[in-house]
Amino acid sequence: MTKKLDLKGKPCPTPVVETKKALDSIDEGIVIVEVDNVVSKNNVERFAKKAGCFVEVEEKDGVFTLTITKGFTCEIPVQRENNLENYILYINKNTMGMGNDELGTILIRAFFKTLIENDKKPKKIIFVNSGVKLVVEGSEILEELEKLSKEFNIEILACGTCLDYFNLKEKIKVGSISNMFDIQNELIEAIKIVTP
Numbered sequence: 001m002t003k004k005l006d007l008k009g010k011p012c013p014t015p016v017v018e019t020k021k022a023l024d025s026i027d028e029g030i031v032i033v034e035v036d037n038v039v040s041k042n043n044v045e046r047f048a049k050k051a052g053c054f055v056e057v058e059e060k061d062g063v064f065t066l067t068i069t070k071g072f073t074c075e076i077p078v079q080r081e082n083n084l085e086n087y088i089l090y091i092n093k094n095t096m097g098m099g100n101d102e103l104g105t106i107l108i109r110a111f112f113k114t115l116i117e118n119d120k121k122p123k124k125i126i127f128v129n130s131g132v133k134l135v136v137e138g139s140e141i142l143e144e145l146e147k148l149s150k151e152f153n154i155e156i157l158a159c160g161t162c163l164d165y166f167n168l169k170e171k172i173k174v175g176s177i178s179n180m181f182d183i184q185n186e187l188i189e190a191i192k193i194v195t196p
Contacts, residue, residue, distance in 0.1 A: 001026055001028075001029035001030070002029060002030045002031075002032065003022050003025075003026070003029070003030070003031045003032070004031075004032045004033075004034075005018055005019065005022055005031065005032065005033045005034065006034050007019075007033060007034060007035050007040065008034055008035060008036040008063065009036060010035075010040070012039065012040065012043065012160050012161065012179040012180075013043070013179035013180050013181035013182070015033065015035050015040040015043065015044050016040075016043050016044055016047050016179060016181045016182065017181055018033075019031065019033055019044050019047060019048065019068070020047065020051075020181075023048070023051060023053065023068065023070055026070060027070075027071060028070055028071025029069075029070055029071065030067060030068065030069050030070075031067075031068045031070070032065060032066070032067050032068070033065070033066040033068065034063055034064070034065050034066075035063070035064050035066070036062055036063050036064070037064075038064075039160055039169075039177045039179075040064075041057065041064040041066065042176055042177065043177075043178065043179050043181075043182060044066055044068075045057060045066060046176070046182070047181075047182065048066070048068045051070075052070075053068045053069055053070045054068070054069040055067070055068050055069075056069075085120045085121060085122060085123065086123060086190075086191040086192070087122050087123065087190060087191060087192035087193065087194055088122055088123065088124050088125070088126060088186060088187065088190040088192070088193050088194070089115075089122040089124070089125040089126070089194050089195075089196070090126050090128075090187070090193050090194065090195045091125065091126065091127045091128070091131035091134065091195070091196070092128050092129050092130075092131050092195060093129060093130045093131050094108065094130045094131055094132075094133040094134050095107070095108055096108040096111055096196050105140075108134070108141070108196070109140055109141055111196050112141045112144040112145065112148075113141075113144055115144070115148065116144055116147055116148065121148070121152055121154060122154060122194065123154065123155065124154065124155045124156070124157060124186060125145075125148070125154060125155070125156050125157070125175075126157045126158075126159075126178070126183055126186060126187070127156070127157070127158045127159065127162075127175070128159040128162050128183065129159070129162055130162075130166070131162075132158045132159055132162045132163050132166065132168060132172075133166065133168065135156065135158045135172055135173065135174050135175050136163075136168045136171040136172050136173055137171040137173055138171075139173070142173055142174060145174045145175070146173075146174050149174055149175065155175075155176075156174055156175030156176070157175060157176060157177075157178035157182065157183065157186070158172060158175050158176070158177055158178060159178060159179075159180070159183060160177045160178060160179055161179070161180065163177060
């Protein structure tokens with residue numbers, strides 16, 4: 001069975017939601033998804049792979065075609081992470097604590113510098129609201145975030161709606177742009193959520 005979804009021009013998180021509906025409606029088969037921006041392509045691809053599907057992506061004239069295969073294929077081995085703790089770090093502002101923002105900026109910097117040395121690192125770090133300002137050009141913790149991402153294989157997700165709100169989507173320097181559907185599912189499935 002093959003289903004085709006034309007999701008060009010659809011706002012986030014519609015492409016992921018519609019892809020999920022299509023995959024949930026079949027036991028095995030192929031779902032072909034067309035989107036017209038990189039963020040939607042990345043979100044759909046990440047969701048489908050997490051769901052255990054095989055994904056092929058082609059791009060032509062700014063349109064991304066994702067061919068998602070459910071079933072049929074051999075089981076894809078799950079890549080083991082580097083002994084990361086099963087918790088999510090949820091960053092909902094660009095400072096730490098309440099009260100003085102100047103102090104909060106010093107504290108959030110110290111927090112991420114210390115996290116690099118801590119044995120109990122999170123599996124994922126999610127940035128929302130003003131927290132997305134920490135993953136963009138000019139952030140004082142970019143070096144720490146890049147190290148956490150590259151050296152420790154920690155997935156970093158930034159809310160696309162939040163980046164749009166602050167006009168920062170083009171300035172993201174670390175991690176990937178996510179959507180509320182993915183963020184919600186990550187939080188629901190997490191064993192523990194930590195907000196500094």
